[in-house]
Amino acid sequence: MSLGGVSEVPWHHDIVALATRHGKEHQISPALAAVGLVTRVVAVDTDRFGTFSGEIQRPGPPDQVVLTKARAGLEIAGLPRGVASEGTLGPHPDLPMLTCDRELVGFVDLELGFTLIEEALGFETTVASRRAQPGDDLEGFLRQIDFGPQGVIVRRADHQFDPIVKGIVTIEALHSAIKEVANCSADGYAVVETDLRAHLCPTRQRVIREAADRLAERLGRRCPSCACPGFGIVAYDIGLECASYGAPTGLERATIEGCVRCDLRKEVAAASLADPSTCPMCNP
CATH class of the missing domain: 3.30.1490 (Dna Ligase; domain 1)
Structure with a gap:
């Protein structure tokens, strides 16, 4: 793969190891194909990283576990790239009365030296x-x-x-x-x-596909400085000013885009001021 090329996709039928035992290739493979990656399912015992039924506890936070899974897959396959997903179900952080399905898809590239995680949220999964x-x-x-x-x-x-x-x-x-x-x-x-395992939970499947699509979209963007794939949003600057009084609100003033490998950061300001209905001074 040449980062300096003019190809529309970052990779050219390069193989990425997909660590799954629950059929997630059906959600992840089509998304990664759009950026030139071919997934190879790797026989990793992903249950050792935790089970939904509770007999094996997750050994760490989801964002850590999803990258650990991806690394386990690429090590077994002997490949420089790996991908995996990790899901959690529980109360939404802002709306605790709603059960939220949070799906992470993590990507590890040892050749280029970066990791990347994208996520999606769903509210249709039934925990009963x-x-x-x-x-x-x-x-x-x-x-x-x-x-x-x-x-x-x-x-x-x-x-x-x-x-x-x-x-x-x-x-x-x-x-x-x-x-x-x-x-x-x-x-x-x-x-x-x-x-709640992915191959037997259609609602989780839809959210995993959404997270995989977001990962692929991110991988399709190159850094303007070093040309590494994966350029995208890395942080948000909160405090968009109210259109009436200029007071800061809880909305995003700007998004911070950055590279997954070099130090480049770029601020993208919001297109307009906040509606007064969102202002704590206008609506105390």
Whole structure:
């Protein structure tokens, strides 16, 4: 790859290792193809970096883990580039009554010497559970979560992890798992909950694709100084002035664009002043 070239894409069918065991190539590969990267799925046990079902805790914050996954993939494949994704579900930081799906897609390039993470947020993913005994009518619950496309897990109701049955997408398999797990639980109940792994959670798939598209868009921009791919927003300058009184608001006064490799930073000012409705002085 030549950074000084005039090609429309930064890479030319270069291979990037994709660390996944849950089918994320369907969301990530098409996006990276737009910038000339061909993904190679690598057999990495990504469960060792944490599971949604809780039996293995994530070893660090999501932005650290997603890059660790990407590095694990490229090391196994013997390639200079790696990509991976990491998702978290929990309360939105500004709207805690809403469950937020935050998906990160991380990229590591050892050849060019940079890392990059892009993210997307979604609000459609259902995190739901229901206690059940063998023979219980679960039709309403299953309809609510779109069972089939959305898989489920059956676990013990007494918070033990053995046994736990994952990847259930048929009624027959569900009833069999409830019977198996309830028989091992101290109170005779099992818990049926949404399986949030990417290959069994269509709503997460859509958010991962959005994050991958953002990563590809960012990788398609070169630094004006060193021509490295990945130029884009690195920070926000908050304090856009009110159009009426000039007081600072909580809106962005400017975005700071920068390079992932060199020190170049460029400020892009907001196109207009803030509406007075957003001003703490106008609306105390």
